[in-house]
Amino acid sequence: xxxxxVENDGGSVFPADSIGNKRNxxxxxxxxxxxxxxxxxxxxxxxxxxxxxxxxSLNNVLLGYDVxxxxxxxxxxxxxxxxxxxxxxVLIGSLSIISLFGxxxxxRTSDSIGRKWTMAxxxxxxxxxxxVMAVAPSFEVLMIGRTFAGxxxxxxxxxxxxxxAEISPTVARxxxxxxxxxxxxLGILLGYVSNYAFSGLSVHxxxxxxxxxxxxxxxxxxxxxxxxxxxxxxxxxxxxxxKAREVLIKxxxxxxxxxxxxxxxxxxxxxxxxxEERPVWRELLSPSPAVRKMLIVGFGIQCFQQITGIDATVYxxxxxxxxxxxxxxxKLLAATVAVGITKTLFILxxxxxxDSVGRKPLLYVSTVGMTLCLFSLSFTLTFLGQGTLxxxxxxxxxxxxxxxxxxxxxxxxxxxxxxxxxxxxxxQASALGAVGNxxxxxxVAMSFLSVSRAITVGGTFFVFSLxxxxxxxxxxxxxxxxxxxxxxQIELMFQGGVERKGGEVELGDAERLVRKDQEF
Numbered sequence: 001x002x003x004x005x006v007e008n009d010g011g012s013v014f015p016a017d018s019i020g021n022k023r024n025x026x027x028x029x030x031x032x033x034x035x036x037x038x039x040x041x042x043x044x045x046x047x048x049x050x051x052x053x054x055x056x057s058l059n060n061v062l063l064g065y066d067v068x069x070x071x072x073x074x075x076x077x078x079x080x081x082x083x084x085x086x087x088x089x090v091l092i093g094s095l096s097i098i099s100l101f102g103x104x105x106x107x108r109t110s111d112s113i114g115r116k117w118t119m120a121x122x123x124x125x126x127x128x129x130x131x132v133m134a135v136a137p138s139f140e141v142l143m144i145g146r147t148f149a150g151x152x153x154x155x156x157x158x159x160x161x162x163x164x165a166e167i168s169p170t171v172a173r174x175x176x177x178x179x180x181x182x183x184x185x186l187g188i189l190l191g192y193v194s195n196y197a198f199s200g201l202s203v204h205x206x207x208x209x210x211x212x213x214x215x216x217x218x219x220x221x222x223x224x225x226x227x228x229x230x231x232x233x234x235x236x237x238x239x240x241x242x243k244a245r246e247v248l249i250k251x252x253x254x255x256x257x258x259x260x261x262x263x264x265x266x267x268x269x270x271x272x273x274x275x276e277e278r279p280v281w282r283e284l285l286s287p288s289p290a291v292r293k294m295l296i297v298g299f300g301i302q303c304f305q306q307i308t309g310i311d312a313t314v315y316x317x318x319x320x321x322x323x324x325x326x327x328x329x330x331k332l333l334a335a336t337v338a339v340g341i342t343k344t345l346f347i348l349x350x351x352x353x354x355d356s357v358g359r360k361p362l363l364y365v366s367t368v369g370m371t372l373c374l375f376s377l378s379f380t381l382t383f384l385g386q387g388t389l390x391x392x393x394x395x396x397x398x399x400x401x402x403x404x405x406x407x408x409x410x411x412x413x414x415x416x417x418x419x420x421x422x423x424x425x426x427x428q429a430s431a432l433g434a435v436g437n438x439x440x441x442x443x444v445a446m447s448f449l450s451v452s453r454a455i456t457v458g459g460t461f462f463v464f465s466l467x468x469x470x471x472x473x474x475x476x477x478x479x480x481x482x483x484x485x486x487x488x489q490i491e492l493m494f495q496g497g498v499e500r501k502g503g504e505v506e507l508g509d510a511e512r513l514v515r516k517d518q519e520f
């Protein structure tokens with residue numbers, strides 16, 4: 001069969017199939033080039049978002065380091081400054097109570113100056129406090145530094161999850177929003193290591209160096225400000241839509257996905273632009289049914305995270321292990337390093353499972369496991385005495401408790417509270433949840449020694465196990481699954497939006513609900 005010939009502009013003659021093959025070849029080359037460009041953009045966006053989450057989480061190292069280092073530093077502070085047991089409780093627990101003022105201020109501050117610069121302010125305030133504590137000649141001056149450090153930590157702990165949730169693509173939001181909890185655990189581990197490393201110095205010098213080292217992480221935040229952008233959702237609220245689009249294009253794998261996110265953000269932000277919206281705090285104090293559900297979940301999960309006794313376990317791990325039978329200070333501090341390593345390793349497992357497995361299954365595993373470990377630790381300390389078996393089991397159950405905490409209750413708590421609130425309320429409602437967290441942490445830390453003297457350490461952990469059992473019921477009854485949904489779709493879920501297959505809420509439902517709100 002003879003193929004038809006086609007004459008080109010130069011007079012040469014080619015078979016038709018030759019021209020067709022070349023055309024297909026060029027089309028394939030164009031397609032391959034386009035795929036390569038998309039792959040490169042996808043890789044760049046992932047690295048960029050990871051870098052943003054990394055640098056935004058640095059403030060959380062400060063909280064973790066303070067928790068870890070104070071557990072050991074207080075042993076030397078007691079000897080150097082001759083402080084009483086009550087002063088020890090105040091010193092340790094006051095940070096959490098003071099930090100609530102930072103968290104309360106953080107919501108309004110971040111709405112005014114932006115999420116990015118609120119993180120910078122948090123680092124600056126903490127640096128001031130750490131420097132004062134390192135040179136403190138008395139308990140009173142130590143508490144002044146503690147006040148500055150607490151306010152800085154309150155600002156940082158509240159804003160980091162909000163910023164990361166607002167900048168992350170939907171498919172990786174849980175993974176990235178758990179970064180702050182990873183960095184808290186890393187800070188705790190570094191604090192334990194610092195205790196062990198400097199414990200050989202003189203009593204007067206050792207605790208000062210331990211506390212001074214906490215300044216270093218905040219120095220890197222200055223560099224971070226040159227890398228991370230402002231939150232696109234905050235930019236939209238301030239009318240800077242073009243800047244928000246630029247950020248979303250950098251943080252999403254496809255341009256069309258970035259435009260979809262921008263459209264959803266603008267729809268959500270439109271509710272705040274009308275004159276009918278109430279002030280944020282008035283809406284939080286007199287919430288609608290949907291917002292009330294959000295507050296119960298967000299505030300409740302934050303409180304349960306702390307009243308199950310995790311800060312007592314971490315702050316007072318030397319006291320707990322001493323009760324089990326370890327008396328040498330160096331061995332006590334070495335054992336706490338094992339606790340820190342366990343806590344850090346298991347938070348890494350949770351980070352990689354939080355989007356694939358889901359928030360709620362991890363919470364079930366976490367709360368049930370914590371309940372069993374807390375009860376077993378109570379039994380061990382009460383009935384097995386101070387023998388070798390008692391020491392081994394006590395260390396095992398302390399490590400088990402922090403491991404199960406890190407699998408679910410630790411990271412999921414902050415992820416949930418950063419994603420369940422609507423855009424107009426997110427910063428200040430998250431601040432309210434952080435306040436509940438810090439108050440409960442402070443109450444536990446400031447009362448642990450006194451309560452333990454009254455009902456024994458074993459009896460105290462039995463109470464924690466009962467509270468942990470209640471947290472299982474709370475998760476089952478009230479906590480929804482938010483994995484796989486955009487922030488705007490989660491808002492709809494609380495408002496009664498219709499869920500579709502795969503757990504997604506149709507955008508059409510969002511548009512209809514927003515129009516309905518605007519009509520009223």
